[in-house]
Amino acid sequence: MSYQGRINRTGGTRVKRALGVQAALEWAFRVEKAQLELPVLQDANEGGFGFGLEYVLLHRAALGCKIDGGRHKIGTYIHEDAEVIAATVAGMPDKLGGKRMAIRVAELARAGLTPDWMPGAVPRCVPVEVKRNQHGERATTVVVGTERVLSRGKWRTVDVLACPVTYVPHPQQIEAARRAYADWWQALGWIRDGLIDGGMLRTVEVTEAMPKVRPWNHR
Template sequence: MSLPRHITRAGGTTVKRALGVQAALEWAFRVEKAQLDLPTPQDATDEGFGFGLEYVLLQRAALGCKVDGGQHKIGSYTHEDAEVIAATVAGIPENLGGRRMAIRVAELARAGLTPDWMPGAVPHCVPLEVKRNQHGERATTIVVGTESILVRGRWRTVEVLACPVTYVPHPHQIEAARRAYEDWWQALGWIRDGLIEGGLLRAVVVTAAMPIPKPWKRAHALG
């Protein structure tokens, strides 16, 4: 399948760059240094594309006077496709995280990172507290009760000690990290669909490619 061609103002044609949504975001925020301009939604309960695509259309109109950009930045110029991508990110609806998710998506793209889903993390049982001295270290114990025992014909009361433990990393911490990855993945799906359906990009084609969904399951299967 041939890629769409972009007609430049000089009359020539260039083949559009095909990028997955994560690569497109990293190009916009990391390479082109696009800025996230968050609009204030009129109705915080709006779902779907809501004010997002409307905002993108306004951005496209404002960018109409800019010249086409190349692969390399010139001065402070930001490619208009990068601006459209940033505007789409700014329109993430509240049901997918809204402004907070938009900031998260932009920050990760700018750093070229994927959310840390804690690959290989396995909870280990460890003492809650450890004391150290010249003889080494030992787990801290607490008194949890008393018992009577018979010692040389006499009953004595002794303390029952226990070692409080915890799990590191805690299962809730792993679950939270992986839930955050899934939230980010869903937001990227919304951005991808918006960019594809909007048809506003001139030099970039956003493909259907997505980051791996639930990579921990794949890692478990391979292990």
């Protein structure tokens, strides 16, 4: 689907363009190049961020009431609905990551990307260090103890060697990547619900469609 397509009209009635929340975000930040304007707390001691729909309504008032409105930033036209979407993202509540998540969502949308949840990643047991020479590769070993062994009728002390190993990628690395994806998914759900419930978009209709909640469970 082209994000830049014109809104069709039938019999003088405006037909909204239906977009899932991820597509709507990419249209706003990637195509319309909306900017994320994060609110600044008046009281530095206040613990919350998330201004929610109240903050978006303030932006709506600043945008004016023209159906085909929008603002000019440095001489560039930005669609009014894109501004509203950006304002909604800026209102991300602390419980979902606040400013940090708002920036993350905007950056990913601007790049047209989904968080890397490390698809297909399976931890492999590999040596911590490998030495290479003309004879090939050899895993590095370390002395972990000594043992007394009977060899040719004599007791000898020999080193006990072990090969330190690790897992690549580490399971915690995979878990962290997928937890970050899940956090992003929840943030998109909040944005979707806010845009649908707020009813402030005039040419775009955000649908219930969402990215897969756990894509690593799908084959």
